[in-house]
Amino acid sequence: MAEKNESNNSEDGRWTLQGKTALVTGGTKGIGHAIVEELAGFGATVYTCCRNQEQLDQCLEKWRGKGYKVEGCVCDLTLRPQREMLMEKVINFFQGKLNILINNAGILLVKPATEFTEDDYSIIMKINFEASHHISQIAHPILKASESGNTVFISSIAGLVALPTSSIYAATKAAMNQLTRNLAYEWAKDNIRVNAVAPSIINTPLIEAAKKNPLTK
Numbered sequence: 001m002a003e004k005n006e007s008n009n010s011e012d013g014r015w016t017l018q019g020k021t022a023l024v025t026g027g028t029k030g031i032g033h034a035i036v037e038e039l040a041g042f043g044a045t046v047y048t049c050c051r052n053q054e055q056l057d058q059c060l061e062k063w064r065g066k067g068y069k070v071e072g073c074v075c076d077l078t079l080r081p082q083r084e085m086l087m088e089k090v091i092n093f094f095q096g097k098l099n100i101l102i103n104n105a106g107i108l109l110v111k112p113a114t115e116f117t118e119d120d121y122s123i124i125m126k127i128n129f130e131a132s133h134h135i136s137q138i139a140h141p142i143l144k145a146s147e148s149g150n151t152v153f154i155s156s157i158a159g160l161v162a163l164p165t166s167s168i169y170a171a172t173k174a175a176m177n178q179l180t181r182n183l184a185y186e187w188a189k190d191n192i193r194v195n196a197v198a199p200s201i202i203n204t205p206l207i208e209a210a211k212k213n214p215l216t217k
């Protein structure tokens with residue numbers, strides 16, 4: 001990530017995220033962690049979540065040490081009541097206005113298509129697709145209230161082309177891509193832009209875990 005100048009502006013001073021509010025799910029590791037730092041580095045106030053209190057506390061301490069405005073809470077996004085609890089905290093923290101929502105948290109399960117269990121299917125659908133949809137749905141009123149809302153889904157190249165041993169993961173990302181198109185269409189009238197980013201492989205703990213799986217070697 002590029003270092004920002006001290007005033008939280010871009011290098012040439014033409015833009016800044018000062019005064020903007022952002023929610024990044026899964027901000028303690030990998031891509032989400034980099035997104036939190038990028039947004040906070042440009043001056044946004046960021047809220048994030050993950051399942052691990054210790055890792056969250058370590059990240060918050062480090063970020064505050066850098067002068068970033070970041071808050072967060074523990075939340076298991078597979079559970080509907082915990083998503084609702086997260087969004088209550090976000091609504092209170094940002095006083096009802098959210099400029100940027102990054103649906104980032106996700107998991108990768110690698111197996112031949114014939115070997116996925118009912119539990120595998122349920123967990124990956126819940127975190128990768130259902131949670132992203134549900135968080136967006138609850139966030140809609142506060143994105144709209146900001147009068148300049150942005151939602152970004154962290155999808156994957158796996159949702160666009162066929163890759164080996166990740167069929168359900170790929171399906172969750174393909175569903176996310178279509179949800180992006182529909183929300184972009186429905187929410188344009190509310191001044192909410194909706195986009196998806198579809199990375200290829202980025203070396204994160206998610207990829208490290210997948211590499212340990214003999215099927216991906």
Ligand SMILES: NC(=O)c1ccc[n+]([C@@H]2O[C@H](COP(=O)([O-])OP(=O)(O)OC[C@H]3O[C@@H](n4cnc5c(N)ncnc54)[C@H](OP(=O)(O)O)[C@@H]3O)[C@@H](O)[C@H]2O)c1
Nearest residue numbers: 026028029030031050051052077106156201202204205206
């Ligand atoms: N890395 C890649 O090559 C790649 C490529 C394309 C797309 N992506 C997508 O990018 C996103 C981020 O991937 P990454 O590689 O950065 O993953 P990562 O390094 O494993 O980080 C995932 C983050 O999400 C959190 N998280 C996971 N499950 C959660 C849950 N149930 N509730 C709340 N938080 C949860 C994790 O914290 P806890 O574990 O503490 O909960 C962590 O902060 C994912 O949607 C992934 O599909 C990644």
